[in-house]
Amino acid sequence: MSARQQNATALEKVSESDFAAGSQLDPEQFEEFMLNVENQSSVLQRANQLTPTAESGNIPRLGVGTELFQQVGEGNSVSLQNIDSQDVPFSTTKVSLPFEQTWEANNEIIANPEQTIRQLFVRQFGRDLEILASVGDTTTSGFSAIEDGWLKVCDDSSDPGTYDHSGASIDKSLFEQMRTTMPERYKKTQNLVFLTSYEQKDAYQEYLTDRSTDGGDAMLMNGDEPTPYGFEIATPLGWPDDRAMLTSMENLLYIVQDSLRVKRTEDAERNVLNDIETIYNMLAKIDYEVMEKTGVVTASNIAAP
Structure with missing residues (x-):
């Protein structure tokens, strides 16, 4: 249905x-x-x-937040986490x-x-x-x-990773830096999504189509969606142009x-x-x-x- x-x-x-x-x-x-x-x-x-x-x-x-494997010898006990x-x-x-x-x-x-x-x-x-x-x-x-909202909740906490794009336009480096900042265990276990404004996603798509690459050609010819580093870009209503987020949607x-x-x-x-x-x-x-x-x-x- x-x-x-x-x-x-x-x-x-x-x-x-x-x-x-x-x-x-x-x-x-x-x-x-x-x-x-x-x-x-x-x-x-x-x-x-x-x-x-x-x-x-x-x-x-x-x-858990940490590794739990411990080497155990014959007759030895383990410490509990x-x-x-x-x-x-x-x-x-x-x-x-x-x-x-x-x-x-x-x-x-x-x-x-x-x-x-x-x-x-x-x-x-x-x-x-x-x-x-x-x-x-x-x-x-x-x-x-x-x-x-979700951005303000994160801004009020010291736990999330942060990246300052220094007033530059949206480009590949923005998504690269955010992906690099994300702890490895989340990249391996969650379906991560970039969140930007619709206008910024459109600007990034325009940026890619201006480049002579297979991906840019596919977007220009077929209307393919941009997926930087294999991650989808979601565009919530009202999302501010100067901000972006990388997380799992289930985390919000x-x-x-x-x-x-x-x-x-x-x-x-x-x-x-x-x-x-x-x-x-x-x-x-x-x-x-x-x-x-x-x-x-x-x-x-x-x-x-």
Whole structure:
């Protein structure tokens, strides 16, 4: 079943009455709603999703982090090594997603207004969730200040590897330096992906097609995607042009508490004054975390494309 078909099927399970009256989505409705949100984005589909009941808590993370083989002679004992079980803490932030619907839209323009509202919630929720993952920074203002996204989470830690591209344009050396900085054990065991803005990926593709190489010719003639050192380039919505990241998509976590609510009202002074028939508002609690920060390399100071 295609993503489009899955989207249509899942939307049917969130009935019109749920959005018409306003309520908290039950577990099945919530699961189907989040499936639809994932289907809006290849990035969210591949990232790690957590839907806890609690607003905050700890995510268990098991690992070893060192070699455990020991030579053992006849009758000798071995020393025991501790397992690294450092938890990853999370704390969600409440967000609101409001929609206004005019009388004309409800009665003259839209054939099925409740279904349209459901689709709007799915698309906008997925879009905003992905953009905030890219640009979230609580030290700023406006939309980006809602919650720290993946880049900010890494910037606030000393664990990730870092590389400064010194204001140069995107080129082969950027990806080479990031790959070299990544610890060897992650390169061997994880499906690493470069994350850049769409514009920077386009600029890198243009850079390659300007070179007289087989790879450049293939991109020019066949539209092949660039895969520096065999790693895909993913382009999350809103990703800043001057930054890049190398990690596994499964290492990036987005959290949506499972108490998603939709409220609806037709009784408000603003409705009367502005010819608004209905106001819908979705309330959710979200957070972003990185499971293993040592498995991340970030790059900064990349010239605008």
